[in-house]
Amino acid sequence: MRDDRDDFINLGEIIAVLLEYKWLILAVTFFAVFIGAVVAFVSTPIYRADGLVQVQDSKGPKGGLAALRDVEAVLGENSSVTAELEILRSRMILGRVVERLRLDIRATPDYFPIFGRALARRxxxxxxxxxxxxxxxxxxxxxxxxxxxxxxxxxxxxxxxxxxxxxxxxxxxxxxxxxxxxxxxxxxxxxxxxxxxxxxxxxxxxxxxxxxxxxxISQIQAIAALREDLEVRERARQSNVIEAAYSDADRAEAERLLNEVLNAYVRQNVEYRSAEADATLAFLEKQLPELKAQLDTAEAAYNDYRQTRGSVDLTLETQSVLSSIVKVDADVVELQQKRDELRQRFTPEHPQVKAIDSQLGRLRAVRGTLDKDVNRLPDTQQTALRLRRDVEVATALYTNLLNSAQQLRVARAGTVGDVRVIDPAATAPLPVAPRKALILLLSGVLGVLGSLGLVWAIRSLRVVVEDPQTIERELSLPVYATVPDSKDEAVLSRAIARGKTDKGQLLATAHPDDDAMESLRSLRTTLHFALLGAEKGSVLITGPAPGVGKSFISKNLGAVLAQAGKRVMLVDGDLRKGHINKAFGIGRGVGVSDYIMGAASIEQIVKPTGIDNFSLVTTGQIPPNPSELLMHPRFAALLAELEKQCDVLIIDAPPVLAVSDAAIIGRQVGATLLVARAGRHPVRELEQAIKRFDQAGVEVKGFVFNGFDLTRQRHRFGYEGYHYQYKYKA
Structure with a gap:
């Protein structure tokens, strides 16, 4: 029946995996934080200087000189903040800064790589x-x-x-x-x-x-480098206030550079307005001599006519017509100038151009009417009126142009820019980068994420058996016992391996209340199922590979059986690397190999272990041909004779996938048990071990699952994980 719980994310499984790899996660996270700390230490601090510039709405003359407003159109129009932003970042402005501060020359000390600059800075x-x-x-x-x-x-x-x-x-x-x-x-x-x-x-x-x-470096490169660290933006929408900022590793240098940029921008603005006024003034000064000459010519012609004809006095009517003609002509000239200015920017169809054309048409119509009035005057009056008109018009034009030139001279002398520095450059006391706390935080987060990714990769590549249910589900063989991992056994094994004890010790006698021993007592209870129907009372214990704990299971299972009153005989069948004798403090002496070769009797090879009802048969001398010895008839006779002397005969054999010894021994015993260790074998490896026995005609009765992590399994399976420890400690 399918378990519906498989459809959900098993939080306990996640917690169990995290606990299993906690030291790896901590190590990777610590390493990431360490790298972050190194980066924060060696990174050069960056300081930011900022300042404010105001852009005026118009470029007209400022102050109380109302008469100068007549020349506003000459001096410029409303500025666009967007355009000013581009001007502030232009090569024209930044190029002046580069030339003034010689930013195209770079000179810095040569520091030791990575750490040198940080040490020098401190x-x-x-x-x-x-x-x-x-x-x-x-x-x-x-x-x-x-x-x-x-x-x-x-x-x-x-x-x-x-x-x-x-x-x-x-x-x-x-x-x-x-x-x-x-x-x-x-x-x-x-x-x-x-x-x-x-x-x-x-x-x-x-x-x-x-x-x-x-x-x-070239000026273009210097300008590009300066522009890269320069930020300009409008402070607020339609505020006409520009915020400029510059970032540099040197606080004083950042402030100096930004002030120079702002000053160059203001100077350029003033120079631009002054240049416009100069150009207009130059044009007017070029026109003044021509108008003066025209005025002198008109006055000379009028005076000559009066001297020739005598004094010619204009009547009141003629003077009125003259005044009207002079005014109309002056208006026509002024409108024509305005039209020429507008035509530089607009087409003839523009409303402003068409409005001026309409005014010019009306003035020309008025002038035509005045011309008709003039034609009705006597010839003398007509000539005098024409000459006098030329003088009056030339005088009016010359006077107006002279006034405009004078106003421009005054305006140029008092020219101020449309931009002004509100706040000069100032640098904050603390650097804006690097943000060390943020670097450490991000490095810690990245370390955790990286470690989790590494754990995921390891788990993805590591397809091993973690729990006994997988064996029963995939291999259809029973797991007779699940033996928890024992820290006390690890301590005893290290002590024996280092030679710190001569007597040897078993976990079953040194720590009989250990969880692993409780599990082996459970195996003792269920062992008769493995021997059920068997002709022999012997049990072979082996594993698919070295290091799975088969010898630990063999010797402690024998001790547990002996403590229950059974007569137990343990045979060390690993004629290659057998070492069970060390756990009992017994020398290798004579043993299996000596009996097979006829050099010793059964009485000589059976040794007491110090535990009642528990005897041991060691390997004896390590032979050069262990497989051939195990196939000798005397080995089968040895097992048969030992079975008669005990209730349970346990044979500890080498790993089946490493050598063929276990398969040879398996033909001579009543039941074969495979020891599998948690997190050590892929399922394929266990399948291959079973197949190896099948090929030898040996039936594997079941498994003993060793090295089970109770702490981890509690998180993995929730309440199910408690039943092992609950049962053992009850």
Missing amino acids: YNGDQPAAPLLGLGSYAWGGERITVQTLEVPSYLVGLPLTLIAGDNGGFTLYDDQDQPLLDGSVGQPASSADGKTTLFVAELVARPGTHFDLAR
Whole structure:
């Protein structure tokens, strides 16, 4: 029947796996946090300087000079904040900063990789730090260099150069191929032999032999590097306030660079407005002489006519017509100028252009009417009126143009920009990066996630049997006992292996209340099912591979049976590496191999173990041909004779997949039990062990599941995991 619980995520299983790999998870997480701490330690702190710039709504003249508003159109129009943002990041502005601060020259000490810069940053001495580990070519703290001039041939632009400090302020400059370019001293210009490379070092504080990295980069590269660390944005929508920020590893340098950018931007804005005024003023000053000449010509013609004709006085009617004509002509000239300005930006179909055309049409119509009135005057009056009109119109145009020029001169002298610095650059006392707490937190989170991924990968690749239910489900064989993992047995095994005890000890006698012993007592109860129907009362205990605990099961099962009053005989059938005798403090002496070869009798090979009703037959001398000895008829006779002397005969055999000994012995016993260890075998391995016995004609009765982790299984199976310990401790 299918278990519906398989459809759900088993939280207990997840917890069990996490507990099993807790040390791996902790190790990976600790390593990740350690790497994060190293990164936080060696990362260069980045400081951020910021400032505010206000963009005015218009570029017209400011202040109380209302008369200057007439020239606002000449000086500019409303600015767009978006356009100002692009101007602030343009090569025009940043290029000036690069030239002024010589950002196209890079000069830094050469630090030891990874840790050198961090150690130098934390050095507070007045003199350069002593080199660590004798590495005198690196800078370890306190070194300074200021390069004011560095000119190199075009093929060296952008390539790394090396400056090595010498004695008494001297230095040598090398190219990227470690070839010397020039020698020089601090405070003095230095040049190469061919004159193509020049260098001026204003300051150099370093131990002799210290290396410095120099480079002369192109202006485009310097501008790109400056732009990469520069941030500009509008502070708030439609606020006309621009926030500028610059990030750098040096607090003072970040503030200095940003202030220079803001100042260059303000200077450019003022220069731009001043340049517009200069261009307009130059145009007006070019027109003034022409209008002055026209005025002089008109006045001379009018005076000549009056001298020729005598004094000609205009009537009141004629003077009225003259005034009207002068006004209309002046208006026509002014409107025509406005139309020419608009046509530079708009098409003739634009409403403003069409409105001016309409006004010009009306003025021309009025002028035509006035011309008709003039034509009705006498010839003398007409001529005098025409000449006087020319004088009046020229005078009005010249006067207006002269006034405009004067206003522009005043405006240029008092030109202010449309932008102003509200807050100059200021740097916060703490760096904005790296955020060390965040780095440690993220490294811890990534460590946990990475360790979980590693556990998942291990579990995915490790397809092994973790619980006895898998054996019963996949192999259709019973599991007679599930033996919990015993820490006390591990301690005893290490003591015996290190020779710390000569007498030897069994878990069954040293710790009879251990959970593993309770499980073996359960196996003692169910063992008769394995021997049910068997002609012989002997049991073979083996495993598919070494290290599964078959010898532990054999010797302790024998002790438990003996304690229950059974006569038990344990035979060490591993004629290759048998060592059960050490657990009893008995020497190998004579044993199975000696009896088979006829060198000893049964009475000589059966040895007491110190436990009532429990005897041991050791391997004897390790033979060169164990398989052949086990196939000898005397071995079968030995087992038959030993069965007569005991109630239960237990034979401990080598792993079946390693050698054929277990399959040979299996033909001579009543029941064969395989020992499987939790988390050690894939199902395929157990199947192969059973197949190996089947090929030898031996039937495997069932399994003993060893090394079961009760603590883990409690989390894995919930209440089901408690029944082992509950049963043992009741």
